[in-house]
Amino acid sequence: MDTTRITPFTAAATSGESITLPQGLTVLYFYPKDNTPGCTNEAMAFRDLHPQFLAASARILGVSRDSLKSHENFRVKHELPFELISDPDETVCNLFGVMKLKNMYGKQVRGIERSTFVINSDGDILREWRGLKVPGHAEEVLTFVKSL
Template sequence: MEHCPSFTAPATSGQSISLPGSGLTVLYFYPKDNTPGCTTQAIGFRDHYAAFAAANVTIVGVSRDSLKSHENFKAKYELPFELISDPEETVCNLFAVMKLKNMYGKQVRGIERSTFVIDSAGNILKAWRGLKVPGHVEEVLAFVNTI
């Protein structure tokens, strides 16, 4: 079983988030605030937030956007969970989610959309890499409900 690297990172609401945490954590990496896929994904986690909370799961999003961008994104879509700002790609590199992608015919380095379920002992119970947004949040919820 893969192990979660320990880290502490700055997040929205003036918080620092450390992992491993207490209980289960869904740590999801996404490319950019306020883009269509990332917004759909964040809204999915928001809309299923009560079900995740009922399963004692903490949701945390990560991208390279600034805390200011994250705060605006969080407020605009009323996200009930924190977002980690990782402009130096420290957390992204710990989870190996930085990939070369093709954008309009150019190679660009960016975050590969990925989700990890991590327990309080730091075990990565499940990892999804290079995932597609439709149905993903429901798949993560179904998985955590089996634990």
């Protein structure tokens, strides 16, 4: 299997943290917008499985273009135990190629394609999911992480 290696990066995250990747086994999930139904359901699914991800030595990080303030409110409101990366200039999104033209109410808009990547400590992408559906996704990612 060919693996893709990510370009190392550091980004601003909630709790005043700077997140650097690669660093340990990481589940990096990209989502369109804080406090929207699908994104909230996805965040809560990862939240509910968080102890099992930790038991498998994997950390979870969410990424969207929302501001740190929006992320912090989203994180507190839904009791998310993991950090959220703010990527307003799309630097991280572009590294992973998740910006796409999407149809919204009959108009084409540029936005984040819901995607998840599992990255090891060397920066290798071990698995990726693109254009995914939320129901069952966090469980599928956890099954993969546990198989490593």
